[in-house]
Each structure stands twice: as structure tokens, then as C-alpha cells.
């Protein structure tokens with residue numbers, strides 16, 4: 399079967415111009431002796447906003463791999479697909495993020511819930527798992543409530559999985575199941591029950607993306623209780639190892655962290671857990687590469703800076719419309735968004751410093767950063783003017799992309 403490597407890292411490249419710069423960051427890590435494979439991800443929503451086709455992600459990645467002579471693995475992720483959206487991703491993706499969050503909490507057939515409980519008496523009572531400090535103590539009613547909440551979502555995952563398998567063959571795909579885009583986080587016990595149900599559905603899941611505790615806003619750091627996150631993350635790793643052995647799931651099954659990018663305060667926690675357990679991980683980031691493009695254009699000055707300022711002014715004037723689709727994953731304090739007049743008076747390095755995510759930098763502004771992050775369709779609207787500026791400023795833009803990915807993500811996550 400097509401096997402996802404132990405360490406993988408998902409990157410976005412919304413305008414398909416930065417794959418080479420991104421790959422250079424992975425090459426540098428490989429030169430340090432750490433193999434992390436890139437997974438290019440772009441969701442259906444992003445394709446729709448920009449008017450691009452999934453094939454363009456594959457083509458850009460393949461060209462970068464060829465140009466740089468990358469010999470290790472690489473993948474293209476059909477990100478957050480469902481049955482109705484997977485079609486145009488089938489030919490050009492080998493990694494499928496099967497999103498079933500919408501079905502959480504919807505009722506499965508009562509007979510299916512009863513059948514699950516009859517099949518899994520081991521989940522009721524005291525459930526001891528190596529690596530989890532306190533054994534789970536469950537009642538039949540508690541397990542039944544969890545099954546009732548998640549079984550339909552798991553059955554949906556099975557349907558979507560079988561649809562992809564029919565198109566590609568079971569050995570030619572990597573399946574991820576995601577449940578992160580929902581209100582309540584899943585506890586380690588819920589994860590265990592979900593994995594048992596996925597095994598029953600015969601989904602060869604290689605990576606699973608639960609919703610973790612805390613807030614994962616787009617493009618900014620984690621907001622939440624780090625101690626609780628660490629405990630749950632470690633328990634989740636133990637649950638996965640247990641479920642692999644107990645239910646015959648793929649041996650390389652691992653956690654996927656849909657980070658929304660830039661969860662800097664979680665990186666040391668994840669790194670320690672991987673070192674301690676030998677587990678793998680997939681960390682998915684959002685399309686913040688596009689922010690590095692804006693930073694590069696700002697730094698370049700001239701026409702690049704002018705367009706960056708125009709995009710900000712337009713975004714500020716359309717803040718409601720741009721933020722609406724992302725309302726649950728951004729926290730913008732509008733009082734702290736500078737006016738277009740103020741930003742128009744900034745130098746390129748000033749605007750770049752406001753966007754570039756260096757926590758503690760006196761000019762960094764998380765509100766400006768988040769607003770621009772959700773404004774990528776304005777660059778799509780600028781069309782060739784934007785893309786031509788990316789080309790004529792390739793050197794400075796790719797330097798931003800590479801440095802961001804290596805210095806602020808890959809190095810702290812995998813080296814420290």
C-alpha cells in the first residue's frame with residue numbers, strides 16, 4: 399500500500415508559485431538528517447475562491463520536485479473533501495483528507511449503535527492503555543452516547559473512502575479522516591471509540607485529525623491550556639498505538655494536527671512527545687505561504703509594495719465579507735486594525751514587520767496578519783498583476799517563504 403512516511407508536513411501554495419521555495423526548506427532539513435515529506439494541500443473552498451483546479455497543485459509540486467531533484471516522498475492532499483467535492487481531486491491527489499465533521503452528532507441507525515456495542519464489550523468498564531496514566535472507566539451508557547454521536551460520521555468516512563478506493567485502488571491512496579472542524583474537541587476516549595469504528599468500517603486510515611482542546615486560529619499562535627494540550631496529545635498517541643494493535647489499523651497510523659499554521663507554542667510539546675514515543679505526526683498548515691508572498695512584495699518596494707497596500711485597504715473596507723467564511727477560526731480586534739491612510743504611510747519593511755509572525759516584535763500586528771490571511775481572493779482578483787509581481791520579485795519572495803517554513807516551523811518542530 400502507499401504508505402505515509404513517519405513525519406509529514408502539509409503546506410499550502412495558493413497561487414502555485416512557491417513549491418520550489420517550500421521544497422528547499424524540506425531539503426535543508428533533510429541535509430540535517432531529518433526526513434520530513436512535504437504534502438501540498440489546498441481545500442475545495444480555496445480552489446473555489448481562487449478559481450483554480452486541483453491539478454495545478456500537483457503540477458506545481460511535480461515541477462518543483464523535478465527541478466530540485468527531490469528523491470524522497472511527496473504527496474498532494476485533497477484537503478477536507480466530502481463525497482460531493484472529491485471528484486475533481488481524484489486524478490491528481492494521493493492523500494485524501496476525508497472530512498466528516500458535519501455528520502458528528504447526527505443520529506446513526508439505532509441497530510448500528512447496538513451492533514457496535516455488542517461487538518466491542520472491551521470498551522465498557524475499565525480500559526487500560528499503556529501510556530495513559532489513568533485507565534478509562536466507562537459505563538455502557540457513556541460509550542453508547544459516544545457511539546451515537548460519532549457513528550454516522552464514521553459510516554460517512556467509510557462511504558467516501560470506498561468511493562475513492564473504487565476510483566484509485568486501495569493501494570494507491572493515503573486516507574486521513576478529519577473531525578477537526580466542529581465545536582467540541584474529541585477526548586482520548588472518544589478517539590479510541592472512533593478508531594474502533596473506523597476499523598469496523600475497514601477504512602485503512604493512516605492519519606487522523608481530531609479536534610484538539612484550545613483555539614487554532616488561522617495564521618497565529620495557539621490559544622489555550624498548554625498543560626492540558628500536552629496531556630491530551632500524549633494520551634491520543636497512546637490511544638493510537640493501542641488501536642493499531644487491538645483493531646488491526648495500519649501500523650503507521652498517526653495523528654494529524656490541523657494547525658491552521660503557526661502554532662509555535664505547541665511545537666516543543668509535539669517534538670518532545672514524538673521523541674519520547676517514537677510516534678509519527680502530520681502537521682498541516684494553512685495557506686500562510688501567501689502571506690509570505692505579500693511580505694516579500696512589501697519588502698521589494700515599488701509596485702509590489704503598492705499592491706500590498708491596495709490589498710490591505712480593500713480588505714479593510716470589506717472586512718465583514720472577507721471574515722465571514724472564517725468567523726470561527728479568526729479573532730480580529732477591529733479597533734487594532736490601522737486605517738488605510740496609516741498603512742499607506744508605512745515603508746515596505748514596516749508593512750512586512752506588521753504581517754510577519756515574529757511574536758514579541760514591536761511592529762507585529764496579529765489583526766493585520768489575520769485579516770490579510772483571509773483576503774487571498776483579492777490577490778486572485780488582481781490576477782496577472784499579482785502573479786507578474788511574484789515572478790519579477792521571485793528572489794525576495796522565495797527567501798521569505800523558505801525562511802518562514804524552515805526557521806519558524808520545521809526547525810522548531812523537528813530539531814528544536
Ligand SMILES: [Zn+2]
Pocket residue numbers: 478576578579607656
Ligand atoms: Zn482541518
